[in-house]
Amino acid sequence: QVQLVESGGGLVQAGGSLRLSCAASGRTFSTYAMGWFRQAPGKEREFVVVNSYRTGRTYYADSVKGRFTISRDNAKNTVYLQMNSLKPEDTAVYYCAASEEPLPLTLATIPGEYDYWGQGTQVTVAS
Numbered sequence: 001q002v003q004l005v006e007s008g009g010g011l012v013q014a015g016g017s018l019r020l021s022c023a024a025s026g027r028t029f030s031t032y033a034m035g036w037f038r039q040a041p042g043k044e045r046e047f048v049v050v051n052s053y054r055t056g057r058t059y060y061a062d063s064v065k066g067r068f069t070i071s072r073d074n075a076k077n078t079v080y081l082q083m084n085s086l087k088p089e090d091t092a093v094y095y096c097a098a099s100e101e102p103l104p105l106t107l108a109t110i111p112g113e114y115d116y117w118g119q120g121t122q123v124t125v126a127s
Contacts, residue, residue, distance in 0.1 A: 009121030
């Protein structure tokens, strides 16, 4: 079992930056991929980025490519989402997710394919 704890959300003006953190504990060795999703009020959960811990492969949603960067600190068992050039449409609750199963990229964008989720952290971008 894996536990995920997120932090780093907050209020920022358009064009600003935030860094989200996702600290993993438990059977972290069993995780195949970790990703970030977001959900705005009244909308479905949306894929943001996924990274394979074992291969290093990364896939970003087109909406965040060039602005967001996923990274990890293996010593701290923590995954980060650096968000730059934030836009009002980035406003959402951001969730960290982990999968124990190998996921092709087409499936890695689907929330239901992930086994573990963080509690979510609110990101609000003011215009």
